[in-house]
Amino acid sequence: MSSISLRKIKKSFGALTILHAVDMEIDKGEFVVILGPSGCGKSTLLNVIAGLDECDEGQIVIEGKDVSGLEPSGRGLAMVFQSYALFPAMTVRRNLSFGMEIAGTPKATVTEKVAWVAKLLQIEALLDRKPGQLSGGQRQRVAIGRALVRSSSICLFDEPLSNLDAKLRAETRVELKQLHETLGSTMIYVTHDQIEAMTMADRVAVMHKGKVEQFAHPQSIYEKPASLFVAGFVGSPAMNFLEGRMDDAGRFVTADVPIDIDGYAFEGARPSGEAVLGLRCEDIVVVEPGTPRSVPAKLAFTELLGADALGWFDCLGKRFSVRLGVEAARSMHKEVGLRFDMAKASMFCAVSERRL
Amino acid sequence: MSTWLNRQAFRPDVTVAVFFAVVALFFYGSILWTFYMSLTRSTLIPNYQIVGLDQYVKLFTNQRWLVSCLNMVVFGVLYILGTLAFGILLAVLADRNIKAESLFRTIFLYPLAVSLIITGLSWRWLLDPTTGLQALMRDIGWESFTFDWLTRSDRAIYTLVIASIWHSAGLVMVIVLAGLRGIDNDLWKAIRMEGIPLWRAYCQVIFPGMRPVIASCVVLLMSEVIRGYDLIIAMTKGGPGISTEMPAKFAVDFYFARVNLGLASAASIMMLVLSLIMLAPYFYSEFRRRT
Structure with a gap:
């Protein structure tokens, strides 16, 4: 049984439609990341799930119960916010217990739960401090703690790490992932950071303009992006794109140069018409100029990244990024050939922008 | 450059x-x-011979001064509490996304633009039993209606409180409203997630987090209390009897009407000391936060 199902969720603010009929099934215990650029509707979607925003149409079912009309507090969810949203005048202990106190939980249970969560998140030493006396990372722990005492079965996260510095963000990312494994709870996590999405998620929902473009395991999002947007948004450096068309011989032609695409597994029949060929920087091999099945390219510059390097080549009127070994990058010739690994490439229809 | x-x-x-x-x-x-x-025995013109603390002794054996001080305390406490309560209530209502909020804000802020003399005169007419509310109610048939606080020596001070609250509540409203607008939207979301009732959210989460804003309001209102003069002149002239006398009026009366420079100066200095004592907790807490 799925933990949360969203059915045809629609939401607009005035004339502006934020969510176009979003459907999503989230399994029990799953860590789902909703990824997208700002303004794609991901935070609105989370608010709609939480009940902080009403949806115009559609149904939200949480653990078999339709909660569409319920108040946020009646949905059995907990939420962690980007700015932590701790109660400023209360101690950490009271921040953790206040919600339970409101709900009329017996005192003994409250004490027990606060102790449990404080131990779990290692914030026992902070219990008598006020939020103003805590660092950003500590505040975030308390915010997570407040969510966990409320409901450890379903937890929503609204960009919880974006106010932390890079090092702390990386640490907290790992801890959150471990927490998820310890508790086995369902987590929905909104972010614009693709590294968070790739590292933490069981499944990633990539959103664009109020639609879920693809909802899949992070690796398949990376390897087999379902649309041109997903291909361009996920991955750093961005995927290399070549605009062209399919000719009668079944080849891909760009800038009057035909490229053999044997080895590419099309989703359906081999298509015709305008198309876009997408290649990750690691799916391009540098070869001697003039090698068969390669295209001539000219090295523009290289970037050393420590573990490996990036070569930037001018080829077919475009600039291509290619992942190189550090040694290869140092001794790279100016004139080379590039060969594309078609088995790992992606092709998209230029009109519908969907994967071919 | x-x-x-x-x-x-x-x-x-x-x-x-x-x-x-x-x-x-x-x-x-x-x-x-x-x-x-x-420190001198000056009367109409300054006399530069120091006589010590004689004037202060005279001041604190003067019935009128003692009544003034007591009046200031009664007026001050009621006025500050009343204005805060009323202003905060208005701010909360304005913060609940009501329609035509800016119109209401203007209406409630408007009294502040009216000088205290005009405020006092208007309220005097309104509360005067022979011309104001009481006369109106009796004219329309409620013969037994009585509201004569302005002319009763034990109640007149409260009419001053009412008029000043009317005058200042708008100011507190705007300051508190500005503070409420600065509250992080995520905090409201957290409050809704936890299912905290609205009144508890304000009392236990929002306002405790806005202590500096409320302290600023209190300091502003305190200064109004200490220099309170024009409203009394316009509304009661200190009467009936000396029932609404205040320290500032006492000092002005002794400077100019009774030409007792020494006693009036002692009164002024005592007002300064009083202000410092009242503001001390505020400065103390500010100073402590800095260090």
Whole structure:
């Protein structure tokens, strides 16, 4: 049984439609990341799930119960916010217990739960401090703690790490992932950071303009992006794109140069018409100029990244990024050939922008 | 740029020094002179012979001064609490996304634009039993209606409280509303997630987090209390009897009407001391937070 199902969720603010009929099934215990650029509707979607925003149409079912009309507090969810949203005048202990106190939980249970969560998140030493006396990372722990005492079965996260510095963000990312494994709870996590999405998620929902473009395991999002947007948004450096068309011989032609695409597994029949060929920087091999099945390219510059390097080549009127070994990058010739690994490439229809 | 600056004859230190000199002379100088006068037996014209604390002894055996001080305490406590309660209530209502909020904000802020003299006169007419509310109610048939606080010596002080609350509640409303607008939207979301009832959210989460804002309001209102003069002149002239006398009015009366420079100066100095005592907790907490 799925933990949360969203059915045809629609939401607009005035004339502006934020969510176009979003459907999503989230399994029990799953860590789902909703990824997208700002303004794609991901935070609105989370608010709609939480009940902080009403949806115009559609149904939200949480653990078999339709909660569409319920108040946020009646949905059995907990939420962690980007700015932590701790109660400023209360101690950490009271921040953790206040919600339970409101709900009329017996005192003994409250004490027990606060102790449990404080131990779990290692914030026992902070219990008598006020939020103003805590660092950003500590505040975030308390915010997570407040969510966990409320409901450890379903937890929503609204960009919880974006106010932390890079090092702390990386640490907290790992801890959150471990927490998820310890508790086995369902987590929905909104972010614009693709590294968070790739590292933490069981499944990633990539959103664009109020639609879920693809909802899949992070690796398949990376390897087999379902649309041109997903291909361009996920991955750093961005995927290399070549605009062209399919000719009668079944080849891909760009800038009057035909490229053999044997080895590419099309989703359906081999298509015709305008198309876009997408290649990750690691799916391009540098070869001697003039090698068969390669295209001539000219090295523009290289970037050393420590573990490996990036070569930037001018080829077919475009600039291509290619992942190189550090040694290869140092001794790279100016004139080379590039060969594309078609088995790992992606092709998209230029009109519908969907994967071919 | 720096050479251009150097070529200018502009000397910030000189400019500021002049300003400071003016402040020192007319502000602190006047305070010192007043203090000096309070140690003398001056009446109409200054007398420079120091006689010690005689005037202070006279002051604190003067029934009218003691009544003034007591009145100030009663008025101050009721006025500050009332204005805060009313202003905060208005701010909360305005914060609940009501329609035509800016219209209401203008309406409630408007009294502040009215001078205290006009406020006092209007309320005097309104509360005067022979011309105001009481007369109106009796005219339309409610013969037994009585509201004569303005003319009763044990109640007149409360009419001052009502008029001043009307005058200042708008100010508190705007300041508190600005504070409420600064509350992080995520905090409201967290409150809704936890299912905290609205009144508890305000009382236990929002307002405790807005202590500096409320402290600023209290300080502003305190200064109104201490220098309260024009409203009393317009509304009650200190009466009936001496039931609504206040320290500032006492000082002005003794300076100009009763030409007792020494006693009036002693009263002024006591007002200064009183202000410092009242503001001390505020400065203390501010200072402690800095260090």
